[in-house]
Each structure stands twice: as C-alpha cells, then as structure tokens.
Amino acid sequence: MKTLALIAAAGRARRFGSDKRRAPLADGRALLTATRARAGERFTDVRVILRADDRPADLAVPETAVIVSPRADQGLGLSLADAFAALLARDEPAEVVAVWLGDMPWVATETVDRLLAEAAGDRIVRPTLDHRPGFPVLFGRDLWPALAGNEQPDGARALVARHRRALVEIPVTDPGVLRDVDSPDDLNPAKTTV
Template identity: 45%
Template sequence: MHSERVVAVIMAAGGSRRFGEEDKRRASGPWEGTLLGASLAKAREAFACHRVVLRTGDDPARLGLADDTPLIRATRAEHGLGASLAEAFAALSQDPSLADVQAAAILLGDMPTIRRDTLLHLQRLADAEHILRPCHAGRPGHPVLFGRAFWAALTCLDGDAGARRLIRQHPERYREFEVDDPGILLDIDTPADLKRITPPDGDATR
C-alpha cells in the first residue's frame, strides 16, 4: 500500500567523518548495491513520493542512485543537518507536485533496516498538524514525520542541531509510537556498525 499523502525525504548530504576516508553512502553490506541505495529502496517500498537530499557536487550514479531519482541539492550542507533540512523543506514547499502532501517523513541515508510495515504504520498515522516519531524499547528513532504545518519553521533551521528544538517547542503536537522494530535505531556511523547489520527476516509493527 502506497500513499501520496506523505513524502519521504532521505537525508544524505552529511560528511560522514566518523566513517573514515571512504564515502559511507557507497558502502556495501548485506544488501544490493550501496548503503544509500538500500536505504532509498526501503523508503520506496512504503512511500510513493520521495526525494533524496545530496550535496551540490555529489554524483548520484556513483552513490548507487538511478538517473531518475528525484533530488534536492543542499548548497549549505557543510553547515550541518539543520542547514540541509532547511533547504530541503524550502524545496518541498515550492514543489507544485507536492501541493496535496500532508506530511514529510525524514529518513537518514544510512538506515537500510527499518521495516516496511513500520513505515506504512507511521504513514497511516500522519497528518498535517502533528510530529510523529517511532520508539523501540523506549528509545526514539527514525523516521520523524513532520506535518505540513511545521514545514515553514523547518526552513529556518541552521547548524547541526536538526529539528530537535522544534520538537521541544511543540510538545502538545508531538506523538511517539512504540514499534517492534530495532531498525529505527540502527544507523551506520562507522565501519564497525556494518557488522551489526543482518538481513531483515520479516516485518512486525505493533
């Protein structure tokens, strides 16, 4: 089941300094192609609309992306995740093809093990007025879904803090949902993290 009410935004413009000299986004593992390609493929299983956020000089093909992948270029990526999010949401807000979209799901380009049914579950819960986030074992993870009412505020972000301050400013409109999916917590920051990845053996969300 796919819905066009939510657009998936895969953030992949970071410098990945903890991973070493190799571009983390091109890392191989127990998936087909690159790490970024696998993360995008997981998002596409659940979301009909998607955008991938890259740095201005990135070559999508070298990162394992198809030629027709919808991109947003982050011209200020060196200033941190907040700066990239601001540019991404400015682009989303101005995109006429997304005029009817009610929310955006922020995913990271190094999280290929989130279960499809987790993403579908969150998508069904999304609306324009709330911020949704999955939790596993009491720990919040990704994706974070921002209703369209928050998009304008997201265009004002900067630095490396991401959207945490925005979440803190609106506790009455923030919702967490417990899911039986450790993949929402597992991102690949270092080469050692690759050893923690095992192919998913099924989907389960509660």
Template identity: 50%
Template sequence: MRSKQLKPSSSEVAATAPAPCAALVLAAGRGRRFGSDKRVAPMADGQTLLAATLARVQAQFDQVWVVIAGHDDAQALGVPPAVKVVRAQQAESGMGASLAAGIAALADSPCEVAAVLLGDMPWLAEGTLARLREAATAQHIVVPECQGRRGHPVLFGQAFWPELAQLQGDQGGRVVLLAHPPALRVIEVEDPGVWRDVDTPADLLGR
C-alpha cells in the same frame, strides 16, 4: 522528567485515510567517522548503503526525495532515477541546512507530511514505515519509539514545514519537535531499525 505523549491505538489511527506523505532522506554527509564515503559502502547483498535505504523507503512513500551536497554525483551515489534530488549548497554547515533545503523543495508537492530519514538506516522495517504513515497528519509530528528509545523517521505535518525551512547549521528537527509537545504522537514499535545507523564499517555487519 519527560512528559507522557499521546500513543494512539491502531483503530484510532486507521479511522482516516493516511495523509499524502513524502520521504525526505538526508544524505549530504560523507560520514567522517566511517573513514571513507559511507554512502557508497557495500552491504552484504551488494547494494550500497544509500541505495539500500532509498529502496526501503520507496516501497512505502508517495514521493521520495534525497538531499545531497551541491558537488555530489547522484548517479555515482546510486540514486535511482525515480528519486528526486535536492542539492543542499550549505550542507557543510550542518544537518539543519540540509533539512531546510529539503523542506523548501517540497513547497510545491501535493504531500501533507514529510518523513525525515537518514541515509544510513537500511534496516527500517517496511511495516514500521507503514504504521508511522497511518498515524501522520498535516497537524502532527510522529516519532517511533522502540525499547524506550526514540528514532527515525520523524514525520512532520505540513503545519511545521515553515519552521523546518528556517533551520540553520547543526539545528535539527528536534528543535521544532520540542517546541510543539501537544502535536507529538509517539508510536511504539518493535523495530530496532528506527535507531540503528552506520558510523563505522563494523556497523555494516549483520544483526
């Protein structure tokens, strides 16, 4: 049985100013199930999938970093100039390697929280991102939950960055999350965008 986690009220969260937060968008994978490089797949508005995701998070975070593979062409992927690029040389080994590379790049950042997102989630509501930011601190891990299902982004306080930087292969941030139940803050949202992503071309169709 899953233990019940702290779900702070809006008044409790708003009592202090949000901690400086960087968005870390993981986009080193091409998406094999998609059949082609889904990062450059066009959406209905003409934007590519990755570009649309980056545009959404740029409006809400102090810094935005995108993790791509060492051989990727950031310009061809539509990465805006204001977005910082991290190259994960071991990206082929799994998401854990990409996440570790991204966290390592934040070492000199003034931010105290890293919001880990996937590069194929352009439907996240800006209001959801703002609520999660408000709940984040350097000592907590913040996770959104919609209709009983948890999703992304997961916001990791700086206290957990050393563990994230040690991840390898297919190990994801869930390993760190499960190791620190008392630090977890689950925020209930009415936003299916927290778990809606793109695995096949059909997923790009409208709601």
C-alpha cells in the same frame, strides 16, 4: 493523503572514514541504495538530499529525486532546512514528509505503516524504541515552514521540542528505527540485516 520520503544523505561521514553512502551491504547493494529501496516500499515519491558537489549518478540517485543542500556542511538541521524550503518553493503537494536518514535501511515496513496510520498535516509522528526516539520522523505540512527556517545544525530536535503538542510517539519493537552506520563495523551482517 499524499506523502513523500525525504532521505538525508548530504553528510560527509567523517567517522566512517569514506563515503558510507556507497559502502556495500552483505547483499551487494550500496547503503544509500538499500535505504532508498526500503523507503520506496511505502512511499512512491522518494527524494534524496545531497551536497552541491555530489554527482547523483555516482550514488545511483536519479537527478529528478535530488534536492541539493547548499548548507549541508553546516549540519543535518541546515540540510533539512534547505530541503523543506525547496519543497515549499516548489509547492510540493504532499501533506506529510517522512524524514529518513540515508544510513538506516533496516526500518521495518510494518513500522512505517504504523507511523503513516497516525500521520496528519498538523502532526509530528516518530517511533520510539525503549523510550528512545528513532527514525523516520513524519512531519505534517503545518510544520514545514518551521523546518525551512531551522538554524540548528543538529537536526530538528529543538523544533520538535517547541512543537511537543503536535508530537505523536509510536512505541515500537523494531531495532531498525535506531540502527544506523557510524563505522564500517556497523555494516557487519552479524549486527545488521535488511
């Protein structure tokens, strides 16, 4: 089964105070670079959603991996809708897309393996930690048209709720499924490690 990772990195990071995608981790890598590398450990095809005004080279993202979201400033849900519409228009051959947030490089590869083991064209597969939903969330191809038509700015929560029968939740002990970066302090090595 062909899969790809879709990294949502088109936000403005207003709470962070600067472009967090370029913020350095303890090992010197930029946050988005580390997330792409982690996703690349399990996905040979990794795409990144960026804004129309982004310069991919400034973020060390190859042009061939970029999906531009014209509606990125309207929220994550619209960025995802733009990306899934682009995948459908390109007749992307993958059966499953893992939606991964650009500020989450700490997801364990073993967690991704568990999610992939449950993935299918008619499923939504997501990890949970202490009953809290996390990322990445894997969407089978049957759900892509609904994602492409999503008009909710806050991501795909409402869509997942409407498709509960397709949802498979995988309980994990991996804190990386919830750990993201909202402020510079979240990059503190004492709090987070890759």
